[in-house]
Amino acid sequence: RSVRGHWHDRLRIGIMGGTFDPIHNGHLVAASEVAWVYDLDEVIFVPTGRPVFKLDKKVTNAEDRYLMTVIATASNPKFTVSRVDIDRPGVTYTIDTLRDIHAQYPDADLFFITGADAVAEIARWKDAASMWELAHFVAVTRPGYSSPEGSVLPAGRVDVLEIPALAISSTDVRRRAEHDEPVWYLVPDGVVQYIAKHGLYR
Numbered sequence: 792r793s794v795r796g797h798w799h800d801r802l803r804i805g806i807m808g809g810t811f812d813p814i815h816n817g818h819l820v821a822a823s824e825v826a827w828v829y830d831l832d833e834v835i836f837v838p839t840g841r842p843v844f845k846l847d848k849k850v851t852n853a854e855d856r857y858l859m860t861v862i863a864t865a866s867n868p869k870f871t872v873s874r875v876d877i878d879r880p881g882v883t884y885t886i887d888t889l890r891d892i893h894a895q896y897p898d899a900d901l902f903f904i905t906g907a908d909a910v911a912e913i914a915r916w917k918d919a920a921s922m923w924e925l926a927h928f929v930a931v932t933r934p935g936y937s938s939p940e941g942s943v944l945p946a947g948r949v950d951v952l953e954i955p956a957l958a959i960s961s962t963d964v965r966r967r968a969e970h971d972e973p974v975w976y977l978v979p980d981g982v983v984q985y986i987a988k989h990g991l992y993r
């Protein structure tokens with residue numbers, strides 16, 4: 792098979808996990824850039840069920856987050872959305888996400904995409920050791936967060952990739968929506984309209 796002129800024996804699949812409350816253009820640029828640099832055939836966006844690092848916070852219901860993710864990714868032929876995390880009961884752990892996607896694509900090379908802030912937590916993630924067996928990890932730079940340092944990461948397991956900087960966070964989008972401030976161009980148009988139609992974040 793040929794992707795971007797390179798030959799790969801195996802399918803190459805990116806996994807972009809997130810709360811996506813809501814999905815924004817920072818997520819989309821990160822996925823698009825990793826897909827390009829790593830010659831990925833597909834990027835699967837996986838909205839979390841109950842995010843383990845946000846147990847103390849209020850999170851929008853999973854179906855709204857899932858639908859916004861579908862709307863945001865629909866126009867890109869390489870982007871798909873998976874329900875594995877929202878359909879699995881209980882708290883979401885990345886190891887379970889990787890096991891489920893691996894079971895669906897046993898012959899694919901998996902690339903887990905994560906931001907500089909989230910990757911700092913990686914070593915503390917449940918079953919970190921087995922995660923390295925299941926996927927390559929790509930940490931993308933994110934404005935306002937320092938790039939992960941070699942020392943906190945297992946040697947050779949996580950690539951750090953510089954991407955076009957978008958200082959957008961879901962927290963800021965929610966705060967803007969709450970105060971009736973514009974979110975145009977921070978999130979895709981369909982997501983602006985979905986937020987308004989369903990009165991999210993008010």
Ligand code: ATP
Nearest residue numbers: 809810811817905906907909933957959960961962
């Ligand atoms: P919140 O503010 O609610 O935490 P968020 O903007 O951080 O939301 P998440 O759903 O928590 O979005 O992030 C999913 C993944 O995307 C994480 O790995 C995060 O680091 C990464 N990410 C989020 N925003 C950006 C951005 N602007 N640039 C690069 N990576 C990002």
Ligand code: MG
Nearest residue numbers: 810908960961
């Ligand atoms: Mg976050």
